[in-house]
Amino acid sequence: MIVRRAARFFDDRFGTNAAVRYVATKVFPDHWSFYLGEFALYAFLMLVATGIWLTFVYDPSPAGAYRSVVELARATPVGYLMRQVHHWSAVVFVAAILLHMARIFFTGAFRKPREINWVVGLSMLVLASLTGFTGYSLPYDVLSGTGLRIADAVLLAVPFAGGWLENVFNGGQFPGPLLISHLYTFHVYFLPIAIAGLLAAHLGMMIYQKHTQFVDEPANVVGRRFWPxxxxxxxxxxxxxxxxxxxxxxxxEINPIDEIGPYLGWTVPNPATPDWYAAFLDGALRLGPAIELRLFGHPVPALFWPGIVMPTIVLGVLLAWPWIDAWFARDVEAHDVLVPASRAPWRTGFGCALIAAGTLLTLAAGDDQQSLALHVPIGALLVAYQILVPFGSLAVGVLAFVFARETAIRRRDRALEAERVVGLRRNAAGGFDAERPEIA
Amino acid sequence: MGDDLPRSLTRAAVVTAALAALGAALAAFVHASPALVGGLAALVAFATAFALAATARALHAPDDVREPRTVHATRALEPLPGDVTRRGVFDRFWLYAAGAFAVLGIVPFVALARNAAPSGTKWRAGARLVTPDGVALRADDLAVGGVETVFPEGHVSDYDSTTLLLRLPSDAVGGADRRDWMHDGNVAFSKICTHAGCPVALYRQASLELYCPCHQSVFDVVHAARPVSGPATRALPQLALDVDPEGYLIARGDFSGPIGPDSWGRTA
Incomplete structure (x- = not known):
């Protein structure tokens, strides 16, 4: 009743019924993995909702930040929960994006005509990680302050603009008086608004180009309607x-900052590791070779290779992947039907190698704790990881490639076998029926 | 599928959600434990999810429906009114305009960096070494094998001046580099790691090494804190020490090099 009235009210003024009808009768294909992106969307909504609440209690100043967060957690169960839900939503947000992306990647959903949406989605992952990092840093506790110090050192390693970037972001050199205020602006303003804008583009493109599906029926979208x-x-x-x-x-309890104390600049927690989705970068910094080259008369900081070059290459390859993939497959066609991972062994191999490298680098960020637990000298563990990251990922990639190819061949053989005529039988009408093998 | 069982269950779930919401509000109001408030809130969410899923199941269309896909195929761009695609006028004009606007956009950002406060360490010749509590140290205040964070007097917690004072055993002093920079076994280095800037906070007394907990760079204290393991490439800058007439440890000047991580323009 209310819905009908509202629909008529808006239709009389804006002619919206056609659009409502379009959306309501729109067909969505169905598969459990299509919910992964939705989980990310809902985690984002929860982040915005709890984040707005948290802005009313957070004090974005170097002196007040830590105390305001500790007091928030102590004062009421609602304050404690709001912070807990906010941080856990961020974890779920990044995790859901990664799983969603893996699904898109391994089923070839990024292929033409959806390359741009892959780029938009990947950009959101980068922005989500940055939002996570800036948010994690806002309490200015001793762990996140240490993380900021490391991020600042990576910023310094940006060719030529490094000093300027550090200067602008800190309002001086680290730890500058404006650092927290700038982090806050990025965390509650620039980054979430950028994510919201890209999200609108992401969903808009998905609706306009229609969803991919597993059902092998390229001419139609096969599924259920939006309503109900x-x-x-x-x-x-x-x-x-x-x-x-x-x-x-x-x-x-996540990130209990009251147990570790505020950031003072000259104290540091041990062990010191970042949130899990940033850990692969920290692992890369640990494994980075201790070399300082000279390039055009400028000494190149050692951090430049693991901190700037490595992430840039990974991001560049991933951004260009739809086009690299099409070039590999010599494929210029548009695709709306998803393929199993085995049908594209090179893609599966590359994806698995990348996941292996990310996992190994993440593990490398805990090498000091593993050294203590396993009674292995840290130096030996370091060398082991330095060998394992390139060659281990390569091995995983090759194994995945071979496994995918074998699976594809076996599937094709089974399909051929099912089609094979093993005999002919006379039927009642006087013609012949083909006999096919029975396959379990 | 609209049989009675899911329907009554749906109703029960909605009632559960409503009651749990009231309970959560009440628990929050009386400052119950966060686990109870959060648990009841989770119950609201799960009961609602169940009710919605059950309703979706009851209204579930039995069969797949089909919607034809639109092919967004390439169509040739029809000639636009006015011959704007003519080269020379159109292309260059936009290039110049874009360049002009880019300059307007970039200049204010470059200018931002001018507001920076000058920085650098506060170590000067004659500056006393004080603990984070502001206590000045004499040459024998630190026990042999001990370690202490120190700052120049009057500048406690000044980030760039953060320094580590160590007291080496006499047998280690004998083979040490820069022996005249030490005083009675006291030796001082910048505490800011030259790799990524973490405080090099851990001292392995047995091997006379400083160890950074962030990325495991190891520095050899006896040999001018040169890096011996891990990703650091540069020694920790050293502070030359002396004592003033009253017997307090003082610096003879600034560090032996720039502190902290390198940039492309700033390094030793």
């Missing part, structure tokens, strides 16, 4: 995301 099927299930997924985050937030 998909609408209700999307709402259920939103509530489910909220439930999972709330359980995590009320069960596991």
């Amino acid at each position: 099927d998909y609408f209700l299930r999307a709402l259920a997924a939103l509530a489910l995301t909220a439930g999972v985050v709330l359980v995590l937030a009320s069960t596991f």
Whole structure:
């Protein structure tokens, strides 16, 4: 009743019924993995909701930041929960984006005509990680302050502009008086607005170009309509995301900064490791070779290679992947039907190698703790990781390639076998029926 | 699928969600434990999710529906009114305009960096070494094998001046580099790692090495804190020490080199 009235009100003024009808009858293909991106979307909504609340209690000044966060957690259960839910939503947000991206990658959903949406999605992952890092730094506790110091050192290693970048971001040299205020502006303003804008483009493109599907029927979108099927299930997924985050937030304390103290500049926690999605960069810094080259008369900081070059190459290859993939496959066609990972062994191999490298670098960020636990000298562990990261990832990639290719061959053989005529049988009409082998 | 069982269950879930919401509000109001408030809030979310999923199931269309895909195929761009595609006028004009606007956009950002406060360490000849509590140290205040964070007097917690004072055993002093920079076994280095700037906070007394907990760079204290393991490429800058007439440890000047991580323009 209310819905009908509202629909008529807006239709009389804006002629919206056609659009409502278009959206309501839109067909969405169905698969469990299509919910991964939705989980990320809902985690983002929770981040915005709890984040707005947190802006009313946070004090973005070097002197007040730490105390305001500690007091927030102590004052009321709601304050404690808000911070917990916010941080856990960030973890779920980044995790869901990564899983969603893996699904897109291994099923070839990024292929023409969806290359731009892959680029938009990848940009959101980068922005999400930056938002996570700036948010993690806002309490200005001894761990996040140490992380800021390292990020500042990486910034300094940017060719030629490094000193200027550090200067602008800190309002001087590290730790400058404006550092927290700038982090805050980026965390609550630039980054989330950029994510929201890209999100609108992401969903808009998805609706306009229509969803990919596993059903091998290229001419049609095969699935269920938005209303009521998909609408209700999307709402259920939103509530489910909220439930999972709330359980995590009320069960596991995340980043208990009151136990480690504020950042003073001259103290440091041991062990010192960042949030898990930034750990691969920290691992790379640990493994980076201790060499300082000279280039055009400028000494090149050792941090330049693991801190600037490595992430730039990885990001560049991933951004260009739809085009690299098409070039590999000599494929200029548009595709709306997804393929299993085995059908593109080179893609599967590359994806698995990248995941292996990321995992190994993440593990390398804990090498000091592993050294203590395993009673292995840290130097030996360092060399082991320096060998394992390139060659281990390569081995995983090759194995995945071979496995995917074998699977594809086996599948094709089975399909051929099913089609093979093993005999002919006379039927009642006087013609012949082909006999096919029975396949379990 | 609209049978009675899911329907009654759906109703029960909605009632559960409503009651749990009231409970969560009440628990928050009386400052109950966060686990209880959060648990009840999670119950609201899960019960709602269940009710929605059950409703979706009840209304679920039995069969797939099909919607034809639109092909966004390439169509040749029809000639636009006015011959704007003529080379020379159009291309260059936009290039100049874009360049002009880029300059306007970049200049203010380059100018930003001018507001920077000058920095550098506060170590001067004659500056006393004081602890973070501001206590000045004499040459024998630190026990042999001991380690202490120190600052120049009057500048406690000045970031760039953060220094580590160590007291080496006499047998180590004998073979040490820059023996005249030490005083009675006291030796001082910048505490800011030359790799990524973390405080080089851990001292392995047995091997006379400083160890950075962030990226595991190791510095040899006896040999002018040169890096011996890990990703650091440059020694920790050293502070030459002396004592003033009252017996307090003082610096003979600034560090032996620039402190902290390198940039492309600033290095030793």
